[in-house]
Amino acid sequence: MNEREARLRQLSDSVVNMDDEGIVELSRNYIQAGHPALDGILGGLVDGMSRAGALYEEEEYFVSDLLLCSDAMYAGLGELTPHLPEEAKNARKPRAVIGVVEGDTHDIGKNLVKIMLETAGFEMHDLGRDVPVADFVAKAKEVEASLVCLSTLMTTTMTNMGRIVALLEQENLRDTVKVIIGGAPVSAAFARKIGADGYAGNAVEAVGMAKRLLGLETPVLA
Amino acid sequence: MDAMTPLERAAAIAKGEAADRLPCNPNVANGAARVLGCKISAFNTDAKTLAQAQIASYRRFGYDGVRIFTDLFAWAEAMGAKVACPDDHTADLAAPAVTSLAAIDGLRPADPRKNGRLPVYLEAMDHLVEAIGHEVGCAAGIVGPFTNAFFLYGVDEAFRLLRKNPAAFHKLCRVSLETCLAYAEAAMAKGLTPTISEPMSSCTVVSPAAFREFSLPYLRELVDFIKAAGRSPVIHICGATQKIWHDVADLGVAGFSVDNVVDLKDCCRAIGSKTKILGHVDPAGIMYGGTPADVRRRTLECILDAHDSPKGYVVMSGCSLPVETPFHNIDAMMRTAREVGYPVDPDKVRAMLAAIPDAAPGA
Structure with missing residues (x-):
């Protein structure tokens, strides 16, 4: 060495x-x-x-x-x-919007995903927790995000994930923005059901999935 | 709808006598507001409504245990933390009680008769016991000292404190424990048995070593205090817990309620001879998101895994139910337990399982 x-x-x-x-x-x-x-x-x-x-x-x-x-x-x-x-x-990093969906109270998992994606070279825009559906879409538009990460730990807010995907579609953003969901109550089956691009079981998986979905094989951090 | 009341059932099973069915507690939490038809925020100020919702939900479903508990943050709030109380959602921590090391020394244990929402809960306990205390076990939900310490200092900052200044973290836990003891004492004086939720002790969150150093000693003091008063609490820890099962069981508690991520059979095998096991139908994927057939299947599978656990088994969800859990799924869990009966005949359970039509693929 x-x-x-x-x-x-x-x-x-x-x-x-x-x-x-x-x-x-x-x-x-x-x-x-x-x-x-x-x-x-x-x-x-x-x-x-x-x-x-x-x-x-x-x-x-x-x-x-x-x-x-x-x-x-x-x-x-x-x-x-x-x-x-x-x-x-000044190099342009891929941008991602992350947040805990409306009505939720936990954000440890979301913070971890944010950290790991930041580590992997993403420019993260963290909306925090208890984020209304429309705010995700507005932020994704504003920063020209290529990734939206939705987290929940509460089942009551699962359905809002589907609403966010639908709203992205309405705004014609679905071709340019990938959606990853995570959190205890959701699953790969649920991701398919609401039309998200993937489900990540933990923060490390989320990074691998984000890179795969965006075609980034190597670290992009600069 | 049942031949026995929950108290008669529990007593009969404890004595090894005949009973109508296994105890079953789907774990309806703030969802009781949906049964009564009130806003969840009413629970923050209106003791009568809080009790009436629990009573209405108990009468609607006929389950084996009621609890006064609205959210994790009431004890930190009573010590100075701020909570956000949405109109019809569960309360959330808005700001911790203290944000500096120096301020930890200024923290005082809460007075449950005066501070925050605790007096509302205590008054609700009176209404609860008066109405249904003679037929069903009434519990006072309480957050464990370690978890409450995180809300006193803010979760992320508390992780840092735990690592960099263990002595200060112990101080937080100590004053946190004092609040738990005072609340437990007040609840027991009203005839309720405390049940302890310790989510931050989960192996998903902290290492078993950290649990043993910072959580277990205070949890033991709380449990011993409750036992000295002639009662015995059930403990619930969310997420992965396998590595600390023996620590929890060796506290000598009445029961351990496990999350759906653990292996129920392994858990019964490991600590079922030390304590009763409660659990663990997935509250989200199955109880909230599934169909009555899914609920029936998972409930039967849990019963098969755990019915012969030496110190007993209670059919339960893996955690508190989401507020909007469909009533027909809660009914499905109760109906399944009733059909299985008692003592449990595993062959009958297997036959019931085999008779459920297969789920649609991908569901």
């Missing part, structure tokens, strides 16, 4: 180990050693988040751990992003 690889590994480890303080200095040192910021983000921070995601899928890490890993990742991003070349800073 050469010096650069060792630094990348340290960055990645700091994300996995939820060290949001240590990672700041590691990131600065990485830049000072003359390495490109983009590699640091992809090979260090994003790599760490992917490892954390894998640990979550193996039930070694829990929702709370992923949140803290992402704190470390964002702390590292804060140091590395300013050093990206201008064209990378």
Whole structure:
């Protein structure tokens, strides 16, 4: 392992180990050693988040751990992003709108999906929770999103997911906007029933599905 | 519609005597408002309506247990958190009680007779016990100390605190527990048995190690306090729980109510000799989204998996039912339990299962 690889590994480890303080200095040192910021983000921070995601899928890490890993990742991003070349800073990322549908009260799962998609290079527009049906569509239009992610933990709001898909259709946005749904009460069968493009069982699955649906095979983060 | 009242049934089964059927509690929560025909927001201020809705729902379906409980946030609210109370939806946490480390020391246990909506619940308990306390078990729902701690400090910030300042998190749990104890005491004085919901303790949310360090000690104090008063609570934890089954069962509680994501048979095998198992028909996919035939199938499957659990089994949903769960699905669960009867004959259950027409593909 050469010096650069060792630094990348340290960055990645700091994300996995939820060290949001240590990672700041590691990131600065990485830049000072003359390495490109983009590699640091992809090979260090994003790599760490992917490892954390894998640990979550193996039930070694829990929702709370992923949140803290992402704190470390964002702390590292804060140091590395300013050093990206201008064209990378201005590169257009795929945009996604995410939110918990109307009348819902839980958003831990939604926050995880947002973090993991951000890690994968999406520009995320988070509408929060208890979001009215029309707001999803308005936001998707406004930011020219290619992806809408709908989450719910409550069955009472499931039906609103179908209304959002229908409204996207009415607005002739269904060809350009993919819809992924998730949350405890919904299923792949329900996704098919309401005409969504897919159902993701957890945050890691959501990333894989988003990339597949949009034809993005490699990380697009810049 | 039943030959025995729920209390007669429970007593007979406990003594090993003949009974008409297994206990069955579909777990109607704020959906009771749909039976009575009131707004859910009435439960926040009107004790009589809160009790009347529970009574109406019990009379409508004939299930084995009623509970005063409207949402997870009432105890944090009574300690200073803000809740949003929509007109006809379940209340939601709007802002935690404290947002800084220093403010944790300023938190005081709630006085259930004075703070927030707790006095409304306590008054509703009087109405409930007076009307139906002689025939059905009346429970006072309460959120466990660990879960309530998250609402005192805000969920995401509380995760950070737990990791970075365990001592401060313990302080939160301690004052949270004091509120739980005070509420449990007040409810028991009115003749109700507390039931504890601990969703944040789920293995879906925190590690078993975190559960054992930050949740279990306070949960044990709460359970021991309730047991010392001669009652025994049922505990419900949402989501995955397999890795902490023995921890919960070893508390010596009356029962453990499990989510539909766990393996019911494994659960009975693991801890069924220590505590009663309740569960676990999917409240969303089946009870809310399914047909009466789906409900019948899942209810029968659960009964087959759990009917011979050594400390007993209660047919139940995996969590509180969605507000708009169709009445015909709740009826289907009750009807299925009635048809199965007691003691359960597994061959009869299998025959009932085989007689259900196959579901449409993809349903």
